[in-house]
Amino acid sequence: MIKIVCKLLFVGCIFFFAACDKDFVKINTDPYAVTSIDPALLFAGAERSFNGAGWETENTIAQQFVNPFNAGATLGPNFNADIDNFNNGRWEATYVGTAPLNNPVTGGLKSLVQALSILKGTTTSVNLQSMIRIWKAFAFMGMVDTYADVPYFDAGKAYTDGNFYPKYDDDAAIYADLEKEIREATTALNPTGDFVSADLFFGSHAATPITTVAAQVAKWKKLGYSLLLRLGMRYSKLNPTKAQALANEAFTGGVMTSNADNVYVKYDGTIATNVANVNLVNNNPRFYYAAEPFVNQLKSTNDPRSGFIVAKFADPSNPLADPNPDYTIADQFGVPIGVISDALANPPYRGVRGGGYNYSQINVKCLGSQTAPTFWVTYAQTSLLLAEAAKKGWIPGGDASAQTYYEAGITADMDTYALYPNGAAVSGAAKTAYLTDPGVAYDPANALKLIGIQYWIANIANGTEAWANFRRTGFPALSPNLYNNNLGGGFIRRLSYPDYESSNNKTNYFAAVQAIGGADNLTTRVFWDTP
Numbered sequence: 001m002i003k004i005v006c007k008l009l010f011v012g013c014i015f016f017f018a019a020c021d022k023d024f025v026k027i028n029t030d031p032y033a034v035t036s037i038d039p040a041l042l043f044a045g046a047e048r049s050f051n052g053a054g055w056e057t058e059n060t061i062a063q064q065f066v067n068p069f070n071a072g073a074t075l076g077p078n079f080n081a082d083i084d085n086f087n088n089g090r091w092e093a094t095y096v097g098t099a100p101l102n103n104p105v106t107g108g109l110k111s112l113v114q115a116l117s118i119l120k121g122t123t124t125s126v127n128l129q130s131m132i133r134i135w136k137a138f139a140f141m142g143m144v145d146t147y148a149d150v151p152y153f154d155a156g157k158a159y160t161d162g163n164f165y166p167k168y169d170d171d172a173a174i175y176a177d178l179e180k181e182i183r184e185a186t187t188a189l190n191p192t193g194d195f196v197s198a199d200l201f202f203g204s205h206a207a208t209p210i211t212t213v214a215a216q217v218a219k220w221k222k223l224g225y226s227l228l229l230r231l232g233m234r235y236s237k238l239n240p241t242k243a244q245a246l247a248n249e250a251f252t253g254g255v256m257t258s259n260a261d262n263v264y265v266k267y268d269g270t271i272a273t274n275v276a277n278v279n280l281v282n283n284n285p286r287f288y289y290a291a292e293p294f295v296n297q298l299k300s301t302n303d304p305r306s307g308f309i310v311a312k313f314a315d316p317s318n319p320l321a322d323p324n325p326d327y328t329i330a331d332q333f334g335v336p337i338g339v340i341s342d343a344l345a346n347p348p349y350r351g352v353r354g355g356g357y358n359y360s361q362i363n364v365k366c367l368g369s370q371t372a373p374t375f376w377v378t379y380a381q382t383s384l385l386l387a388e389a390a391k392k393g394w395i396p397g398g399d400a401s402a403q404t405y406y407e408a409g410i411t412a413d414m415d416t417y418a419l420y421p422n423g424a425a426v427s428g429a430a431k432t433a434y435l436t437d438p439g440v441a442y443d444p445a446n447a448l449k450l451i452g453i454q455y456w457i458a459n460i461a462n463g464t465e466a467w468a469n470f471r472r473t474g475f476p477a478l479s480p481n482l483y484n485n486n487l488g489g490g491f492i493r494r495l496s497y498p499d500y501e502s503s504n505n506k507t508n509y510f511a512a513v514q515a516i517g518g519a520d521n522l523t524t525r526v527f528w529d530t531p
Helices: 002-022 039-046 090-097 108-119 126-147 173-190 213-233 239-253 273-280 291-300 378-390 398-419 430-434 444-458 461-471 504-516
Strands: 262-267 374-377
Touching: 002 213, 039 108, 039 126, 090 108, 090 126, 108 126, 126 173, 126 461, 173 213, 213 374, 213 378, 213 461, 239 374, 239 378, 273 374, 291 444, 378 444, 398 444, 444 461, 444 504
Parallel strands: none
Antiparallel strands: 262 374
């Protein structure tokens, strides 16, 4: 009897556990868990993820912008100070990514690397892969231009490869690989291949929607070659022969030809905002002013872009509350470089106004708006680079073509302000008056200087590019910030690595410091920035 009971219990247990196992997977699977992800969505997120540290770093070094408060959290590049708070913006926008949804600083590299990992081996998403490779190259140009040697070949692979301690790579070697990546990816784009609807620049939901593969690919090819032109021009001091070859290759391949080719994203101010502009109104606006060299340039040539860029507000501590800002160009004054806030209150400076100082600020209702678009690569930039290349004889046309590209770049930049909140189209008469102003009109003897100044103006909202081109060309001819002698009477040439790298990635960090000359400071030069 005992044996029979035992057999019955055994059989019952089998059926019991079989019944339990029947729905085991279903019961223990989270129906809301993300088990796969569309690589196109990862790409789209990264298309708005590479803003740097806002206005107070690169724009300050390039003397377009000033924060005159030299104490505590506001001490930074305007006082030649090597401060982690200001150095880390681009690093974190590329690698780290801890920001909320409405802040585009989300560590875009990880998304790009993961997307490429998902797509590895596929033959049906060649265009998506190519776009990701081009955009990844764009991101790393900014990283090298800012820091010199950085993690590149191993970067972003903690999730995909378990590599939590990426080595730093030589900046020249990175640029060589970026050249390869841009060239290969641009060539691989296929007008009969896959359409990437999620593409924020030239997809179904772009500012100007595109719905056909051929049109999308044509835009990305222009972006690829325009980026190759930018990369090539970085070699102009280091290796003019290489710069000429790359400029000619890009020109022949087909760069941007109008503002319709501009690479930019728009913001609604709710779901997503222009993060670079947030501090201008949300973090004590009285800290933030336009710089004297930049304002003086606008004033000296009666630049019709001035009112979109700078303004005087009744109360600098609350600019949005001013219903009638002063946009009159003659009334604009920039804060002198290297002058501390306490000094600004007294002669010979302009004193106080409202809760701040009697100086111009970035126009937070237009260029500095939280809904202002972010322009990454533009026809204006590209045309001005072509003007330089033509002047140097690197592409056909000589001075005649250089003048055409120069004037096209200026007018193209003016036209972008129609896309800004409270912006407008610049009239034809105003454009003509500006282009014929003695301080602007194309002059073969001073062409490179004129082109450099216009590139500086066109990149007022792109501090990384403004600073890089200033280091490369020496234009505009700015005077060093002599607030102290931290820089030996020179300019900041790179930003130092984040302090946390010395502990989080210690071995590779110290190897990188030795590789760039033994000091992680502001005066070490990136490889293309030769004296």
